[in-house]
Amino acid sequence: MRYYLGVDIGGTEIKLGIVNAEGEIEASSAIATEPEKGPEEAAERVWNWFEGQGPMTNEALSAGVACAGLIDRDKGKIITSPNLEGWEGTPLREIFTSRLSRPAVIENDATAAAYGEFRMGSGRGTLDFTCLTLGTGVGCGIVAGGKLQRGWQGHAGEIGHTIVMIDGPLCSCGSRGCLEALVGAGAIIDRAKRKLESSSGGDLEGIEPLTVKAIAAAASGGEGLAREVLEESGRYLGIGLCNIVHLLNPEVIAIGGGVAGAGDLILGPARKAVGEHVMHERLAGVRIIRAELGNEASLLGAALIASMESVKE
Ligand SMILES: [Zn+2]
The missing domain is CATH 3.30.420.40 (ATPase, nucleotide binding domain)
Known part of the structure; x- marks a missing residue:
């Protein structure tokens, strides 16, 4: 089975999930964002949870990371975000690609939610x-x-x-x-x-x-x-x-x-x-x-976008 990692970084909470190739969430959780500690520290705690999920994480091909704000997808950076003060300009895609040990894409959270709903929910x-x-x-x-x-x-x-x-x-x-x-x-x-x-x-x-x-x-x-x-x-x-x-x-x-x-x-x-x-x-x-998907829409959509983009490669 192929799996994809979904991450949705909000101002107070990071939602995490492992999504299978059918678009179903196999496991999910949430951890505190604590944005003041910076993205590297957040990525470390994100990895700790995924690592604890064992085989599914080992088999995950790529990761999608959603967050609010204007995202420069080409450069993999946040341009501006209302709730991640101090993260602007940091190479978020690089940080997550390195910490999660697999290709990561970053995406605006509303775009990710829409894609999740399109594939698996109200759309x-x-x-x-x-x-x-x-x-x-x-x-x-x-x-x-x-x-x-x-x-x-x-x-x-x-x-x-x-x-x-x-x-x-x-x-x-x-x-x-x-x-x-x-x-x-x-x-x-x-x-x-x-x-x-x-x-x-x-x-x-x-x-x-x-x-x-x-x-x-x-x-x-x-x-x-x-x-x-x-x-x-x-x-x-x-x-x-x-x-x-x-x-x-x-x-x-x-x-x-x-x-x-x-x-x-x-x-x-x-x-x-x-x-x-x-x-x-x-x-x-x-x-x-x-x-239909409630607050898991963005993490699901981010994982599905990651799966779509890894198919392309
Ligand atoms: Zn306005």
Whole structure:
């Protein structure tokens, strides 16, 4: 049996898995990232876990390493990452290739998640598939005609920084009115805070800490401010999705990440907005669904990308 190693480096946790040639995760775990200790130390701890898995690791042909941010795949370096401060410019691919003793590829985490969903989750059976990861940031990966799309420099899919409101709220990228600044977790929480300040508070009163999960729990009770917050967020998400539909005409758009946990409370208004704004009803046939693989999507996708690239060689 051939195996591939999958690694997904987040700001607090590194998810690890061994994936077989069928795309099934045979073993998985998570360790602390501790980014301040640097990538070499992280790679060492990653290897310790894989080494403990014995024969499967010994038979693994290559490794895929996913992380958030702008990745220079050609040079194997992180250009900028929101949650791996100090790792910019370090030769991440080289570090992992050397420590794991097999060829490693590095990949943006949302691109990896989209590829994982395309092969083994919500995108199975399609050729034109877009997958959004809605969390603190808004990531996206695109499959068109059955092929993962990367763009000229490898940065295709930055839907989070497409502008949906001129002069809108400030985004982490420095621009204003980006989709991320309207539907990222922070934006949803800010929307709830504004409603709390300007009215009696209602079902949002006393929620501590105010998180998207807590807002969704309050909203599931029925009409109220919490539901308004998610409806408004869902409408902006729908505008973003509508732009994707017009640009790419996907069969399925899957939504994953923490914010997607709000389910139809946010996806319902998003679907409605897509229906209202597409140029022709034919385009409204796109299926907007929840992603299926949860937080293992990126490590699975990274391992599958590694397997795809080792086949090519
Ligand atoms: Zn932005």
